[in-house]
Amino acid sequence: MFAGRRIVLGVTGGVAAYKAAYLARRFIELDAEVRTVMTPAAEQFIGAATFAALTGTNPVTDLFGGTDVSPHTTLAAWADLIVVAPTTAATLSKLAHGESSNALTATVLATRAPVVVAPAMHTEMWEHPATRENVAIIERFGYTVIPPESGALAGGDHGVGRLADPEMIVAVVDGILGTGDLEGEVVLVTAGGTRESIDPVRYIGNRSSGKMGNAVARSAVDRGARVILVSAGTAPSDLGGIQFVPVESAADMAEAAWTHAPQCTIAVMTAAVADFRPKEPRSDKLRRAEGLPDIDLEPTPDVLKGVHESDPRPYLVGFAAEVGSLDTAVDKAKRKGVDLLVANDVAIEGSGFGSDNNQVAMVTPLGDVEHLPLMPKADVATAIWDRVVEARRSTPRT
């Protein structure tokens, strides 16, 4: 499951470094996004330009001197998975001992993503007790080690130590990425606050930024889903794996969401959609001199309702923006026909609109209500997906 997944390929200084170029190309062919990080020794064997050409981004080769003041933490946070291939005995030792003196080892130390290590070295080095111990240590960290094969080695030697077949490395990476519990799902997310034109300059809007929807979309991609994000808010800084559909008004959002909904297995409606719009938006600018305008309003389309009526209907997660008590949320969940309602009191300081955090309650139409503490929107997204996955395990897919 490579599409849209972000792979950091670490390359160290062994003769098998040329095979890393093949790996980079394979990951790209499989629609992954690839960035590379190289040790200084790797550059003795293969040029950074090779990886730049294959991946479209310059490899990170140094902790210092680039435009990014912290390239290792940037890469570490970006990665869905890090694969170090080939891994020399020296780098293996550094990984085992948390030694972060170069960009590659610092990136691995800084990541929370799964790490795959494919060693390549001479037989004597591979079989040395120090290397055996280092392998055992990194396996205890949870790293996946792909042992080397037997074959021709540098200097005309022969024995165990040759880098595993690159296709085997691809298969192992696929197995790890493919464990996403939303694999095979197509997810529709609505996000942001719609804008309803009064005239070419002014609109009726609201305070939604799109952050909640962006977090839901990113989390779904990370768990293996294909995501369509229909948004009137700011686009995510990282669009990897996300089909982004920008919209402005409730009508635009309805059209886009209703077009995509029948192909989607799950829909999460985080958008703050205007309930009313000016009946006849002006084509010219309202002038102060004309006095107070009379603006007739009319209802906007109910985007969620249309998604609910689509055939087949996706598993439906609604949001509810309340002020104060969430007591009406169960009724709203029933009335809206959702499978799950995420209710938030948008009056709480540091929560809801525009904030990086949110305090929500998970509400089902059956009357279950679970209040969660204030937490980052990324964690709210995780909590939503945990519940959706759990619910869909016990309910047949529509």
Ligand code: PMT
């Ligand atoms: O975008 P952020 O700045 O990160 O802020 C996140 C948020 C506060 C906007 C989000 O957490 C949230 O509460 N979203 C729902 C906002 C809302 O409009 O709630 P509502 O109770 O008015 O609507 C109920 C549900 O119907 C929502 O899923 C909404 O998307 C949907 N709806 C409402 C009206 C309409 N015309 N069409 C709809 O689809």
